[in-house]
Amino acid sequence: MHRKEQIEATHTKPIPCYNAETKRKCRVVLRVPSLPADNPQQSEEASHMGGNANCGCRRCKAGGPHTVTETDQGYHAMHYAPITRMQTATGIKDKVAQHWIEILLKKSREIKANHPGRSAEDIKAELKTWFDAQPGLDPTRDTPVEILHTILLGIIKYVWYILHSGWTDAQRDLFVIRLQSTDLDGLTVPPIRAAYMMQYCNGLIGKHFKTLMQTMVFHVHDLVSPELFILVKAVCDMGAMLWVHEIDDMSQYTSDLKILIGNVLDAFGDYDPAKILLKIKLHLLPHIPEDAVRFGPLIRNSTEQPPSSEPGHCHEIRFHGPNEARAEWRLLEGC
Numbered sequence: 001m002h003r004k005e006q007i008e009a010t011h012t013k014p015i016p017c018y019n020a021e022t023k024r025k026c027r028v029v030l031r032v033p034s035l036p037a038d039n040p041q042q043s044e045e046a047s048h049m050g051g052n053a054n055c056g057c058r059r060c061k062a063g064g065p066h067t068v069t070e071t072d073q074g075y076h077a078m079h080y081a082p083i084t085r086m087q088t089a090t091g092i093k094d095k096v097a098q099h100w101i102e103i104l105l106k107k108s109r110e111i112k113a114n115h116p117g118r119s120a121e122d123i124k125a126e127l128k129t130w131f132d133a134q135p136g137l138d139p140t141r142d143t144p145v146e147i148l149h150t151i152l153l154g155i156i157k158y159v160w161y162i163l164h165s166g167w168t169d170a171q172r173d174l175f176v177i178r179l180q181s182t183d184l185d186g187l188t189v190p191p192i193r194a195a196y197m198m199q200y201c202n203g204l205i206g207k208h209f210k211t212l213m214q215t216m217v218f219h220v221h222d223l224v225s226p227e228l229f230i231l232v233k234a235v236c237d238m239g240a241m242l243w244v245h246e247i248d249d250m251s252q253y254t255s256d257l258k259i260l261i262g263n264v265l266d267a268f269g270d271y272d273p274a275k276i277l278l279k280i281k282l283h284l285l286p287h288i289p290e291d292a293v294r295f296g297p298l299i300r301n302s303t304e305q306p307p308s309s310e311p312g313h314c315h316e317i318r319f320h321g322p323n324e325a326r327a328e329w330r331l332l333e334g335c
């Protein structure tokens, strides 16, 4: 049986089991709150054409043809998540919507046949009430931004490419020495193999980018232009805010995050304005605060696996700031 059908079957036939806490028999209904995946898969699940479409965002209608995105207004719009979210049933070719349209049409015909006197408005209201009460996913909303693919293998990877591709051999060697000398005390990252990372600079994986996100800002002085340094600081600042496992004050967190995301987009815009239009992962950033409100800390939706995960094992990430100021986050992985 298809996984989705197995889950939906529990809505009418809950799974019988035993509650060890209350020592009573109980039944369990499964719900799927979100669909964590990389961006192409999430687009597919949301019946969206993907990042190369004119409107490359699965979550909203940002973008459009060049005549729109290259205007001041269109370019500006790429920096924000619209307040009105795109719903599944707005007319896009959508198998999920089609499924529900057919059910609603059938119910409407049944109501009309059984109660010929009822007005169209009355039937519409009843169908809406029934539809709103249905459990289920809305893939355009329930595909939270996934930080492994969007941040580490997206934003951090872009910055890393800009850095190493612009350096001379001597500058690369200097960065390797500095990176290898990183004091790992307090960082839960695997031992740094700086020479390897530079040798295979175009083939790095998530753990390398996570190390770079936490450390590179301290190693690039005199190796970057002032604009590029602003960009490196902005992405590292934002990364540290995303790998949190608890959010104590949601309104403070989201308002801080919006500023940090704005800084990243502005820094990219200053360094390479075309990136804002070409890289849909940059446009996805403004959607992150609403995901934090809806789903909690972003690491919960990460498809990243800890290297040697025991269930419930906690990894700790510390971020060393300048002047020995130290902000500390615990990364809860595999929980």
Ligand SMILES: [Zn+2]
Pocket (backbone or CB within 6 Å): 057, 058, 059, 060, 061, 062, 081, 082, 283, 284, 287
């Ligand atoms: Zn969007």
